[in-house]
Amino acid sequence: MIKLTNVTRTYIQNKTEFHAIDSISLSVNKGDIYGVIGRSGAGKSTLLRMINLLEIPTSGEVVVDGQELTKLSAKKLRLARQSIGMIFQQFNLVNNKTILDNVLVALELANYPKTERKERALEVLRFVGLEEQIAKYPGQLSGGQKQRVAIARALANNPKILLCDEPTSALDPNTTREILSVLKKINEQLGVTIVIVSHEMEVIKSICNFVTIIDQGKVYETIELNPKGIGDSNHTPEWFLQQLRDGESHA
Amino acid sequence: MPEILVQYQAEIWQSIEETFIMVGVSLLFAIFLGLPLGTLLFLTRKGQLMENRIVFSILNLFVNIVRSFPFLLFVVFLIPFTRWLIGTAIGTAAATVPLSIMAVAYYSRLVEQSLVDVPKGVIEAAVSMGASIREIIFKFLLVEARSGLVLGLTTSTISFISYSTIVGVVGGGGIGDFAIRYGYQQFETELMMYMIIIMIILVQAIQFTGTTISKVIDKR
Numbered sequence: 183m184i185k186l187t188n189v190t191r192t193y194i195q196n197k198t199e200f201h202a203i204d205s206i207s208l209s210v211n212k213g214d215i216y217g218v219i220g221r222s223g224a225g226k227s228t229l230l231r232m233i234n235l236l237e238i239p240t241s242g243e244v245v246v247d248g249q250e251l252t253k254l255s256a257k258k259l260r261l262a263r264q265s266i267g268m269i270f271q272q273f274n275l276v277n278n279k280t281i282l283d284n285v286l287v288a289l290e291l292a293n294y295p296k297t298e299r300k301e302r303a304l305e306v307l308r309f310v311g312l313e314e315q316i317a318k319y320p321g322q323l324s325g326g327q328k329q330r331v332a333i334a335r336a337l338a339n340n341p342k343i344l345l346c347d348e349p350t351s352a353l354d355p356n357t358t359r360e361i362l363s364v365l366k367k368i369n370e371q372l373g374v375t376i377v378i379v380s381h382e383m384e385v386i387k388s389i390c391n392f393v394t395i396i397d398q399g400k401v402y403e404t405i406e407l408n409p410k411g412i413g414d415s416n417h418t419p420e421w422f423l424q425q426l427r428d429g430e431s432h433a
Numbered sequence: 434m435p436e437i438l439v440q441y442q443a444e445i446w447q448s449i450e451e452t453f454i455m456v457g458v459s460l461l462f463a464i465f466l467g468l469p470l471g472t473l474l475f476l477t478r479k480g481q482l483m484e485n486r487i488v489f490s491i492l493n494l495f496v497n498i499v500r501s502f503p504f505l506l507f508v509v510f511l512i513p514f515t516r517w518l519i520g521t522a523i524g525t526a527a528a529t530v531p532l533s534i535m536a537v538a539y540y541s542r543l544v545e546q547s548l549v550d551v552p553k554g555v556i557e558a559a560v561s562m563g564a565s566i567r568e569i570i571f572k573f574l575l576v577e578a579r580s581g582l583v584l585g586l587t588t589s590t591i592s593f594i595s596y597s598t599i600v601g602v603v604g605g606g607g608i609g610d611f612a613i614r615y616g617y618q619q620f621e622t623e624l625m626m627y628m629i630i631i632m633i634i635l636v637q638a639i640q641f642t643g644t645t646i647s648k649v650i651d652k653r
Binding site: 234236259260261262263264266268270272274275276277278279287288290291292319320321332335345 | 552554555557558559560561562563564565568572573576577579580650651652653
């Protein structure tokens with residue numbers, strides 16, 4: 183579904199090259215909930231943004247649903263982005279639009295049939311449990327509700343992929359669990375492939391079936407997770423294991 | 434009504450009308466040219482969607498040059514251009530030329546500043562949804578910045594009123610010019626005071642309207 187091959191992102195800082203992403207390859211299969219974890223500054227958000235080309239790789243290939251995105255024209259790239267939903271840590275809703283309008287705008291952008299837009303928007307808002315709030319503005323909602331609106335907006339155009347950039351980092355533990363269960367439901371009921379970036383092991387462990395650990399712009403390790411926790415691994419970094427243990431004691 | 438106001442009634446009404454014409458035309462230019470120019474100024478900034486150093490530098494230089502002129506000198510400086518454009522450099526119509534150019538430069542800077550305040554994440558979300566630049570401007574940027582844009586326009590309007598008093602030098606007319614010529618220069622202090630009061634009321638009304646509208650449309 184998603185295949186990154188040797189992607190690199192290089193910045194020039196004070197005349198020296200800095201590799202935010204240093205030749206990373208990974209592949210995400212259809213139906214996966216794929217986690218990317220790493221310390222802040224490790225390059226995980228940059229990596230996520232390469233999947234919809236918000237970040238353009240300095241080199242390497244980005245293939246999503248059979249299309250090599252770096253080779254697309256601007257117009258085709260916009261079309262491709264319409265089937266890749268994305269949610270963010272800070273929700274990024276338009277605060278001057280009502281909840282309903284925030285979802286409708288995604289449908290307008292995607293040229294969704296005019297007469298069916300409202301119905302579709304209400305459908306996704308019902309899916310995330312916000313059908314009562316459609317006339318409100320984001321400023322009147324809690325953080326968890328805002329993230330649900332963002333999820334509804336991202337889902338409106340029936341994407342095949344949902345990218346999540348630290349989706350729960352601005353939320354409290356209870357709300358985090360709620361949002362994670364919504365994501366799980368999206369994956370199970372709608373068959374949407376999810377890639378989720380987080381620095382919290384708890385988040386990754388509770389919903390992902392694969393996790394890639396990123397450190398200093400490189401893949402440290404990719405591990406398959408099963409419901410009991412972590413699979414076979416012999417060189418998992420100590421900070422990661424520590425987080426894992428911390429997570430267990432909280433659970 | 435004070436006798437002196439009755440005595441000059443016709444001239445006062447005319448000067449008010451002239452002020453409205455000059456400020457109104459300036460406002461139209463601010464909205465239809467200043468708004469797009471300010472948006473372009475924002476979009477061509479470093480790190481923005483249409484980052485372009487050359488375009489940005491040219492626009493930035495234009496805005497800075499116009500705004501660094503003392504307005505009186507700007508009016509005089511533009512006389513040949515004004516004459517070429519509308520056939521005369523004297524009168525209310527002629528006076529709208531420097532006013533309008535100043536209005537465009539002035540408001541475009543305020544537009545740019547309002548747009549800078551829109552969270553970058555909102556633009557990023559728009560891009561991730563496959564929005565074109567046009568859609569990002571109309572469905573995201575201007576929507577999110579609208580109360581700042583209204584406040585900026587309010588500030589601009591008040592500045593235009595102030596600028597319009599200066600175009601008396603080219604026979605632009607207006608309340609300010611009337612206050613100076615009939616009140617100050619002919620020692621009719623009372624008349625001058627009444628004119629100042631009219632201007633204060635006008636400015637208060639504009640500021641009140643602008644602030645109220647910007648509050649009502651701000652849902653952030």
